Amino acid sequence: MKEEIVIAGFGGQGVLSMGKILAYAGLMDNLEVSWMPSYGPEQRGGTANVTVILSDKAISSPVLDTFDTAVVLNQQSLDKFESKVKPGGTLIYDPSGIHHLPTRTDIKVVPVDAMGASIELKNAKTYNMILLGALLACRPIVPVDAVLRGLKKTLPERHHHLLPLNEEALRKGMSLV
Amino acid sequence: MTKEEIIRPENKVYSRPALLTDVHTHYCPGCSHGVVHKLIAEILGETGLGDKAIGIAPVGCAVFAYNYIDIDWIEAAHGRAPALATAASRLNPEALVFTYQGDGDLSAIGTAETIHACNRGENIAIIFINNAIYGMTGGQMAPTTLLGMKTATTPYGRRVDLNGYPLAITDLLAQLDGTCYVTRQAVHTPAAARKTKAAIKKAFENAAAKRGTSVVEIVSTCNSGWKMTPAQSNDWMAEHMFARYPLGDLKNVEPQQTTDK
Amino acid sequence: MEEVKLMKGNEAIAHAAIRYGADGYFGYPITPQSEVLETLAELMPWETTGMTVLQAESEVAAINMVYGGAATGKAVMTSSSSPGVSLKQEGISYLAASELPALIVNVMRGGPGLGTIQPSQSDYFQATKGGGHGDYHLIVLAPATVQEMADFVGLGFDLAFKYRTPAMILADGIVGQMMEKVVLPPQRARRTEEEVRQQCPWAACGRRGRDHRNVVTSLELDSAKMEENNLRFQRTYAEITANEVRYQEYFTEDAEYLIVAFGSVARICLKAIEDARAAGVKIGMLRPITLWPFPTTEIARLAKQVKGVLTVELNAGQMIEDVRLAVEGAVPVHHFGRMGGIVPNPNEVLAALEEKFSIKF
Known part of the structure; x- marks a missing residue:
């Protein structure tokens, strides 16, 4: 098993932390993991992306040109990464703010209205967990239980009361696909 | 009266400080460095602090200070003595750490290190020799060179439009919250030397007791660089240097609990 | 554990x-x-x-x-x-x-x-x-x-x-x-x-009864003594060179071409090598772990076995100079690099191999 994922969007959408939760989930599931962020000023308002690799074998390059799965959260990211999904791969995107829809037909394209779902949950911060749920529904690379344990690892103790809300968001995301 | 009758402990009025090494210094006759070295050696011997002292030597005329005072020394890069002292002091809390720096080292190339060590209130003593000139490199302008003063790089005298103003950096250091004792002294007369000795002793005791940073500026002569005799230099210093760099304490915070943990 | x-x-x-x-x-x-x-x-x-x-x-x-x-x-x-x-x-x-x-x-x-x-x-x-x-x-x-x-x-x-x-x-x-x-x-x-004083008898940490003072200095105005200092440094460097070279080899046993790369770039190259081997081209890699001392002898040994060497670096070609000194002209040595913060992906490494050595994948 080896899954090469890119998550891309605006800084502040939870791109890096979504990747981090996924990486921790891999750690919980005894997989090899790598998490390689874009870094620098683009984190503040500009675009941010992170490459996450989960594998049952040692990971060579943390830097990739093509991906099994791309999760894109804005138009720039869609424009940048649509062509980089491997044939047969998966492209997940949030249609809010997307004007030019993806055109490829050799990959699985999955729109997920995470923005709408997070409004239903009355908490904008559930946005990235909804998307992560959708990702897991499309690509069940790690068990939900591992994600929840990974989330617990990444969340400071003082935020642990938010765990149930995050689990709800994760499951809502899974139901959207 | 025989020689043996004269040389007796009860008749002894002076001896070479035990911590002053038995070598010729490279300092010019009449230079203030020798007097200050002797005072430091005396204090370190009399207080017993020499056994736990780490001296940080500068670049400049005092670069070889480590050859003359018989304690542990680290020779710093130019201007960086306060940075070395910061680490030596923090990593060796039992030690007495002091720097010995000239005006170029402390107030030109090392201005940032000086200000920030003082501002952090490092538990160190800074001995600052201000003779208003670069001695070691052959008499060029220092930040503390007085207006009108001729040096190798201000051959017609220091001019404000070309060279800016003489820098009284000690005044500035006294403003910083991290300093506990800032004073300006001289060693041109026995009385002045005695006051300087008391000041250095106080600075060392402050550092050993972790009271913050102490700065002792010693307004000094450089008769070679100034192109005067030693006696002329002392007179010139009293007449001109003290006007810009007046002697006395600039700050003296009485010992108290100065640092938060 | x-x-x-x-x-x-x-x-x-x-x-x-x-x-x-x-x-x-x-x-x-x-x-x-x-x-x-x-x-x-x-x-x-x-x-x-x-x-x-x-x-x-x-x-x-x-x-x-x-x-x-x-x-x-x-x-x-x-x-x-x-x-x-x-x-x-x-x-x-x-x-x-x-x-x-x-x-x-x-x-x-x-x-x-x-x-x-x-x-x-x-x-x-x-x-x-x-x-x-x-x-x-x-x-x-x-x-x-x-x-x-x-x-x-x-x-x-x-x-x-x-x-x-x-x-x-x-x-x-x-x-x-x-x-x-x-x-x-x-x-x-x-x-x-006490352990510091024992391990570092040269340390200037306060005498505390030591019978001599320790002085840490880089200054020595006596040229003969300064040359002696320099010779002592060089003896240390020779000893380090003899004892501390570290490197890792990947797929070198049967390699026909050798990549030399260090740090994270070596991982990108490893992925390229995996892809190349899947296509039937035998590429190997030596990854210097110590860049100084440099694994000169090891690269010289591998140069005898391969048809060419490619260094891959995030620069204009720096380590290649040390690789060329090691290879001593035995086989062609080429450089592939990106600069300005661009990180090449494994496909670019394969393309560079293709271009420099006319290999077909």
Whole structure:
């Protein structure tokens, strides 16, 4: 098993932390993991992306040109990464703010209205967990239980009361696909 | 009266400080460095602090200070003595750490290190020799060179439009919250030397007791660089240097609990 | 068994320093390595091991704090990124000249000048050829994984103390910023004052009854004595060269072409090699772990077996000079590099092999 994922969007959408939760989930599931962020000023308002690799074998390059799965959260990211999904791969995107829809037909394209779902949950911060749920529904690379344990690892103790809300968001995301 | 009758402990009025090494210094006759070295050696011997002292030597005329005072020394890069002292002091809390720096080292190339060590209130003593000139490199302008003063790089005298103003950096250091004792002294007369000795002793005791940073500026002569005799230099210093760099304490915070943990 | 943790390379450096029992860290923030100081500040080792952590006023001050601390026999370190490491060169030269152990971490970004904050390997020359003034070398370790970021802290300190010379971890923005699994070394106690005095009889840490004073200095105006100092440094470097070369070989047994790459770039090349082998082309790789001393003999040996050598570097071609010296014209040696913070992907490495050696995949 080896899954090469890119998550891309605006800084502040939870791109890096979504990747981090996924990486921790891999750690919980005894997989090899790598998490390689874009870094620098683009984190503040500009675009941010992170490459996450989960594998049952040692990971060579943390830097990739093509991906099994791309999760894109804005138009720039869609424009940048649509062509980089491997044939047969998966492209997940949030249609809010997307004007030019993806055109490829050799990959699985999955729109997920995470923005709408997070409004239903009355908490904008559930946005990235909804998307992560959708990702897991499309690509069940790690068990939900591992994600929840990974989330617990990444969340400071003082935020642990938010765990149930995050689990709800994760499951809502899974139901959207 | 025989020689043996004269040389007796009860008749002894002076001896070479035990911590002053038995070598010729490279300092010019009449230079203030020798007097200050002797005072430091005396204090370190009399207080017993020499056994736990780490001296940080500068670049400049005092670069070889480590050859003359018989304690542990680290020779710093130019201007960086306060940075070395910061680490030596923090990593060796039992030690007495002091720097010995000239005006170029402390107030030109090392201005940032000086200000920030003082501002952090490092538990160190800074001995600052201000003779208003670069001695070691052959008499060029220092930040503390007085207006009108001729040096190798201000051959017609220091001019404000070309060279800016003489820098009284000690005044500035006294403003910083991290300093506990800032004073300006001289060693041109026995009385002045005695006051300087008391000041250095106080600075060392402050550092050993972790009271913050102490700065002792010693307004000094450089008769070679100034192109005067030693006696002329002392007179010139009293007449001109003290006007810009007046002697006395600039700050003296009485010992108290100065640092938060 | 130690717990497997997930963390950034920069964070691993900080954790490993505390675990090693380092006495002090002195740094100044600069992207992409600020997490080292941030992590240390968060972990507050002064409350546990007694390690000193200080944010200096500049890189210049930080390296001179390292110099001051090292002169007292303590295990001290600093970290920075390329422009900051340029500022540290004066202090590094003094450390080498005063024969002091210390650890310097450079998480490289693209230059010259302020350049970019993105990954680069363009400080290879600076790190391996001296960097500051005078004839000296640093022991230079090039980590490719977060695990090596952690491991090389201890290795770097050990080598620095063994040979009384500063060591450098030459990392890049990729391995500094990426997260992967790491097993941290066990916690060691910091050396006691007595142990420091015993291990470092040269340390200027206060006499305390010692019958002589210790002076740490790089100054020697007597040319004959200064030449003798230089000869002593060179003997140390010869000893390090003889004993401390480290490298890793990948698929070299049957390789027809050899890649030489270090740090995170070696991982990108490894992926390219896996793809090439899947296409039936036998590429192998040697990854220098010590960039100084350089694995010259090993590359010379492999050069006899392959048809060509490609160095892949995030620079305009720096390590290639050492590779060419090793290969001595036996086979063609080419360079493929990206600059400005661009990181090539495995496909670009394959394309470079294709172009330079007319290989068809």
